[in-house]
Amino acid sequence: MKLLIKNGRLIDPAAGVDRVMDILVENGKIREIARTIKKAPGIAVIDARDMVVAPGFIDMHVHLREPGQENKESIASGARAAVHGGFTSLACMANTEPVNDNRSVTEYIIARAKQVGLANIFPVAAVSKGQLGENIVEMADLVAGGAVAFSDDGCCVMKADLIRKALEYAKMLNVPIIEHPEDHSISGEGQVNEGFISYKYGLRGMLKAAEEVIVARDLILQERIQSRLHLTHLSTAGSVELIRNARQAKTPVTCDATPHHLLLNEELLQTYNPVYKVKPPLRTEADRLELIRGLQDGTIDCIASDHAPHTRDDKDKEFEYAPFGVIGMETSFPVIHDRLVRTKRITINRLVELFSTNPARVLGLKDRGRVKPGFPADLTILNLARRFKIEEKDFRSKANNCPFLGWEGQGAVEHTIVAGNAVYSRKGR
Amino acid sequence: MKDRTFRQDHLLGIEHLSVDDIETILETAEAFIEVSSRDVKKVPALKGKTVVNLFFENSTRTRSSFEIAAKRLSADLINFNSSVSSLKKGETLKDTVLTLEAMNPHIIVIRHSASGAPHYLTTFARSSIVNAGDGFHEHPTQALLDALTIQQRLKTLRGLKIAIVGDILHSRVALSNILLHQKLGNEIALVGPPSLVPVEFEKLGATVTYDIRRGVKNADVVMMLRVQAERGARNYFPSIREYRNLFAINREIFALAKKTAILMHPGPINRDVEIETSMADSEQSVILQQVTNGIAVRMAVLYLLKGEIHEALD
Numbered sequence: 001m002k003l004l005i006k007n008g009r010l011i012d013p014a015a016g017v018d019r020v021m022d023i024l025v026e027n028g029k030i031r032e033i034a035r036t037i038k039k040a041p042g043i044a045v046i047d048a049r050d051m052v053v054a055p056g057f058i059d060m061h062v063h064l065r066e067p068g069q070e071n072k073e074s075i076a077s078g079a080r081a082a083v084h085g086g087f088t089s090l091a092c093m094a095n096t097e098p099v100n101d102n103r104s105v106t107e108y109i110i111a112r113a114k115q116v117g118l119a120n121i122f123p124v125a126a127v128s129k130g131q132l133g134e135n136i137v138e139m140a141d142l143v144a145g146g147a148v149a150f151s152d153d154g155c156c157v158m159k160a161d162l163i164r165k166a167l168e169y170a171k172m173l174n175v176p177i178i179e180h181p182e183d184h185s186i187s188g189e190g191q192v193n194e195g196f197i198s199y200k201y202g203l204r205g206m207l208k209a210a211e212e213v214i215v216a217r218d219l220i221l222q223e224r225i226q227s228r229l230h231l232t233h234l235s236t237a238g239s240v241e242l243i244r245n246a247r248q249a250k251t252p253v254t255c256d257a258t259p260h261h262l263l264l265n266e267e268l269l270q271t272y273n274p275v276y277k278v279k280p281p282l283r284t285e286a287d288r289l290e291l292i293r294g295l296q297d298g299t300i301d302c303i304a305s306d307h308a309p310h311t312r313d314d315k316d317k318e319f320e321y322a323p324f325g326v327i328g329m330e331t332s333f334p335v336i337h338d339r340l341v342r343t344k345r346i347t348i349n350r351l352v353e354l355f356s357t358n359p360a361r362v363l364g365l366k367d368r369g370r371v372k373p374g375f376p377a378d379l380t381i382l383n384l385a386r387r388f389k390i391e392e393k394d395f396r397s398k399a400n401n402c403p404f405l406g407w408e409g410q411g412a413v414e415h416t417i418v419a420g421n422a423v424y425s426r427k428g429r
Numbered sequence: 430m431k432d433r434t435f436r437q438d439h440l441l442g443i444e445h446l447s448v449d450d451i452e453t454i455l456e457t458a459e460a461f462i463e464v465s466s467r468d469v470k471k472v473p474a475l476k477g478k479t480v481v482n483l484f485f486e487n488s489t490r491t492r493s494s495f496e497i498a499a500k501r502l503s504a505d506l507i508n509f510n511s512s513v514s515s516l517k518k519g520e521t522l523k524d525t526v527l528t529l530e531a532m533n534p535h536i537i538v539i540r541h542s543a544s545g546a547p548h549y550l551t552t553f554a555r556s557s558i559v560n561a562g563d564g565f566h567e568h569p570t571q572a573l574l575d576a577l578t579i580q581q582r583l584k585t586l587r588g589l590k591i592a593i594v595g596d597i598l599h600s601r602v603a604l605s606n607i608l609l610h611q612k613l614g615n616e617i618a619l620v621g622p623p624s625l626v627p628v629e630f631e632k633l634g635a636t637v638t639y640d641i642r643r644g645v646k647n648a649d650v651v652m653m654l655r656v657q658a659e660r661g662a663r664n665y666f667p668s669i670r671e672y673r674n675l676f677a678i679n680r681e682i683f684a685l686a687k688k689t690a691i692l693m694h695p696g697p698i699n700r701d702v703e704i705e706t707s708m709a710d711s712e713q714s715v716i717l718q719q720v721t722n723g724i725a726v727r728m729a730v731l732y733l734l735k736g737e738i739h740e741a742l743d
Binding site: 200313316 | 521522523541542543544545546548549563564565566567598601604627629630632633
């Protein structure tokens with residue numbers, strides 16, 4: 001099995017490469033990268049002229065809902081959505097039913113993902129048993145079973161002592177702890193960002209401080225522990241500033257932001273449309289702009305979607321009763337490209353770092369996030385000039401809770417290649 | 430009545446009304462006051478129309494007020510009582526409303542604990558939606574009946590100082606009143622502890638003070654809000670006792686307001702909690718007049734949404 005990708009603009013930030021190259025793939029691995037590789041009989045060819053070839057995109061924060069809530073999403077539908085969005089790898093969160101807090105659930109997810117094929121799926125196990133914040137899971141056993149990171153995600157670890165111990169123990173295993181920073185005693189029953197909008201529209205608020213006190217707490221602990229700490233879906237200017245300062249003090253920390261926090265703000269809540277109900281909540285325009293500055297100055301390492309599928313009925317409710325979350329895997333690249341790269345806020349090279357190089361590094365996926373002979377042939381091929389329109393009918397996800405429906409712009413995924421197979425190619429070529 | 434047109438399909442909140450809309454409602458309400466003073470308190474303005482009272486929160490006064498208003502306009506009215514409703518069976522709000530709409534009502538009056546529930550109804554319902562109080566958001570007919578009461582007593586709705594005292598954060602009455610008096614250009618003073626009066630409300634054109642004396646000083650209208658013991662349980666303030674000491678209205682504090690000032694309360698009142706009992710029953714208190722005016726204002730709203738022109742006041 002050989003595949004030749006001709007004349008694409010290869011962008012591989014990890015290797016410092018940005019030039020037109022041919023790439024030969026054999027038996028699922030990158031075989032050769034050279035300016036010109038000759039076609040030969042029996043080799044499939046993808047003409048990538050005027051396209052960008054990037055190391056496969058990695059969405060390091062998604063919810064696949066399987067096992068347990070397959071009416072919202074499944075590993076199969078989630079993987080289809082991923083490759084449609086250009087993602088070759090995913091890290092899926094532990095809030096399944098049962099919770100992924102033991103090796104058998106982790107192994108189930110991996111086995112199911114293998115049956116489905118399509119994308120590489122890396123389970124994130126819970127930090128605490130049942131995500132209850134009381135007792136840490138058997139981390140070594142879970143890592144042996146295939147877990148790549150630990151996170152209680154939405155059930156942010158409230159006890160500082162527990163997150164301290166988890167960070168310390170995980171250091172031995174060299175795996176990251178991913179924290180969804182939210183002090184539940186502050187956020188409580190909050191629905192939206194607390195401030196003028198929440199007061200004017202009578203919605204319970206979540207103070208920015210609910211996020212920032214946990215960011216600060218974890219950074220203070222991490223300063224001494226020096227483990228691997230990743231703070232996910234940052235939403236406030238204060239969080240960005242805390243991490244920027246911690247970096248200057250050489251505290252090891254990484255973080256990500258979502259497309260919805262980077263592109264939307266709380267003004268949208270005036271409609272009471274539950275599609276905009278997310279956690280952390282959409283914040284102010286000033287927060288949004290600071291997140292973009294964080295992308296620009298390197299404070300923010302990754303863009304992750306926090307793909308959170310819900311059924312139509314789940315979201316078709318009074319705002320207060322609708323669940324939190326939006327889907328994102330199928331829209332992350334086009335909306336970020338159109339609104340941040342085309343507007344020259346960030347470069348396409350930086351986008352590739354945020355979507356591939358850095359998530360691979362954060363998750364410790366040693367042979368991903370790079371295009372290198374001998375590495376798995378996971379590639380995302382992009383047509384930056386092609387126009388897109390986000391429409392529900394195109395979604396492979398079971399869900400439609402997408403805040404970008406109707407958006408138009410430029411930048412489309414042409415091919416998603418996983419282990420040398422084109423698992424997605426745009427129709428109508 | 431001046432020749433005005435009311436172009437709203439729903440009454441979701443004061444937010445969406447123009448000053449013209451507000452004046453139209455108040456003028457129409459004034460005309461309806463006469464109906465309620467007749468021996469036969471009925472006009473055929475909404476004859477053949479059906480109004481559904483869809484109340485998901487207990488509310489004797491607002492529900493009764495809408496009921497009487499609809500009946501005095503000759504509308505057919507049904508009360509949907511949530512305690513015996515399908516909600517107990519787990520039916521969604523959408524299914525409940527779609528079921529009711531299959532019976533072709535003209536107006537749905539909704540009271541719901543979730544802010545924005547009336548707005549949500551407008552995304553799929555065909556009826557006119559009237560917000561009778563949604564969560565901590567708006568209670569537009571309350572603000573309108575308050576305005577009508579102020580106008581009756583003070584003969585104007587302009588150039589006034591309105592003091593609103595209490596749990597501003599959780600009060601739909603306060604928010605609707607703030608929005609209404611902001612539109613009319615009145616001075617608004619919000620009084621309460623910082624935990625219940627976020628300073629962000631100043632962006633709505635109000636001033637925030639934690640000192641009831643400052644807030645009430647030279648006020649034309651002092652509007653007291655009902656304090657809920659539950660807020661104390663959640664540490665918004667330490668105790669009802671301390672709240673009363675700091676924020677209850679009594680004769681001494683009310684004397685700081687203008688001589689002509691009136692005392693308002695949306696009810697139900699907590700005697701000797703936020704309001705000294707003799708104040709509640711004083712000459713300056715317009716609490717019962719507010720209730721009376723509620724009928725006229727709700728008649729006006731129902732009529733303007735669905736009434737046949739020229740038929741109302743025969």
